[in-house]
Amino acid sequence: MSRRTTPLRRPRHDVTGARSAVVIGGGVAGLATAALLAADGLEVELLEQRDELGGRAGSWEKDGFRFDTGPSWYLMPEVFDHFYKLLGTSAAEQLDLTVLDPGYRVYYQDHDAPLETRVSRGDNVAVFDAVEPGAGAALEKYLDAAEETYRLAIEHFLYTSFEHVGDVVNADVLRHAKTLAPMLLRSLKSYVGSQFSDERLRQVLGYPAVFLGGAPERIPALYSLMSRMDLDDGVLYPQGGFAAFVDTLVALAQANGVVIQTGATATAITTTAGENGSATPSVTGVRWTDDSGRQVWSPADLVVGAADLHHVETQLLPAALQSYPASYWEKQDPGPGAVLLYLGVQGELPELTHHTMFFTTDWQTNFDGVLGDRRGRNKYVPTPASSYVCKPSATDAGVAPEGHENVFVLVPVPADVTLGRGGEDGAGDPEVEKIADAAIAQIAEWAGVPDLAERIVVRRTVGPGDFAADLNAWSGTMLGPGHRLSQSAFFRTKNASxxxxxxxxxxxxxLPGIGLPMCLISAELVLKRVRGDRRGGALPEPFAHCPEMPSRGTDVPENAGVEA
Structure with a gap:
C-alpha cells in the first residue's frame, strides 16, 4: 500500500469522501475502527505507541500465568456479534464462549453468607426472593423495564453521534418519552431504592454504576438497563481471555489490509487551512516517531484519535485547534482510578468464583472517597474498600499452571496519579502496595482463606500512575470519563472535532461511552460518519465479506510510513 497519497479536499465537516485514514491508538476502539474503515475500502494505517496491542485490554505473562490486564466482563454479547457480522464473520466463529454459572458471588462485610447470581432470570428471581420476600416479583418488573430501556438505547441512542436532534427523535422515542425523561433525571440509587429494601440487593443492582465510572447516586436511572445483561442474559467468558478477543481484532484488521505500526508514538496531527474561503483547517496526516527515534509522517485525509481524548486534544493539536482544551477537562469527571493486582496463587481457591465482589457496608463512603464531592474535590482512598476479584482459572485452564489459580483484583481508588505506580513483588510505590496488601487481607478474611498471602507466587500491581504513563489516561483514570448525566448520551464529548x-x-x-461494547460501537459511529449515515440504529449486517484471515501471530507489516 502506498503511503504517498495526496490528502483529499472535502467540504467543511464532511468526511464522506475519505480515501485514506490514520488511526491513533491500538486499543480495542482503534483496532475495531481500523478494521471497519479498511473493510469499507479505505487505506488505513494504525499507530500504537507500545509494542503490545489492546490498550487497556492487554495481556501479561509470567511463570506460566497469563493475565488479562484490564476488561474481564463479556457483556452485551449481541454488540460483539453485530461487530463481527459487519466484517462477514460472527462471535461464534471467532470466540469460544463459556456461560458462567454462577454469574458472580458477592461477599458482604456484615453478612456471613455470600450471595450468588445464576444464569437464568427465573433462578435470579428465586435468589432475590430468598433474601427479601417479594423481591423476586419486583425483580421481574425491574428487568422488564430494563429490557425495554435497553431496546430503546440500542435502536435509537447508542449507535448515533447526536449530530442533529432529529436523528434520535422519532415516533418510538416520543411514545416512551414519559418513561425515559424521569429515568434520565432520577438517580439509579433512588430508582433501585424505591423497589428494593434489602441493602444487599440494592448493592447488586447499583454495582453496574462502577462499570460506568460512577456511583449509583450520580448516574441516571436509565442505566438500570445494565442489570438486564447479567441477571437476564447471563455472563459469558471467551476462552483464552480477552487477549483472544484482541487477537481476533488484530487478525480482522490485517486481513482487510490495515498496516499496523507498533512502537509508533504519534507526536502531532498535521493540518492545512481549508479552501473555498473557509478558515477551518483540514487534517493532512500524523507525525510520529518509531522506537529508534526516526521521525515519520503518514499522510491521510481522515485521522481517528482512538487514544485517550484528553491526550489527543491537548498534546497532538495546537491550542487554537483544540475542541476540548485543558480548561474543558478541568470541569469534567475522570471517573475512578484503580489499583490492580495480578496474583498467581498456589493451590485451589474454591472460595472464589470466576467473578467475585466484596462489598463494604458503608458504600456511600466508598464512592465519596473514590469520586470526591460533586465538584470532584476531597478524594481519598476508602478504608475498607469494596473490591472486585476475577479468577479466570475457574473457567480457563490455560491461564495458570496446574495446581495454581490466576487471580485479578481491582480496587477502585481516586483517579490521582500521585498515588503512584505499581511493580512486581511489592516493588511498587508505597501507597499502591499498601492498598494491594489491604485488598489481599480483605479477601483472606471475608472469603475465609487465611493463608492467601503466603500462597502467592506471582505478584504485580498497577496504579493510577501506570494508567497515565502507559496509556496516556487522563488523571490516571481506569475507565474513562464517568457517566454522570452531564457526561452521558448527547452530553458526552462528541466524536468529531x-x-x-x-x-x-x-x-x-x-460517544457512546465506557466499556468494550461501547468501544466497538464507537468504531461503528466513525464508519457511519464516513458514510454520511445519521440513522439512530446499527448498520445493516454484513456490509463486508471477511477475507481469508491470517493465523494468529502473523508478523506486523514493516514500517510503511513516509520519513519526515
Missing part, C-alpha cells in the same frame, strides 16, 4: 475537518474520535472518552 469542531475545529479540524477530517478529525474523528473513538474509544471510551467519547
Amino acid at each position: 469542531r475545529k479540524v475537518d477530517g478529525l474523528l474520535y473513538a474509544g471510551c472518552s467519547t
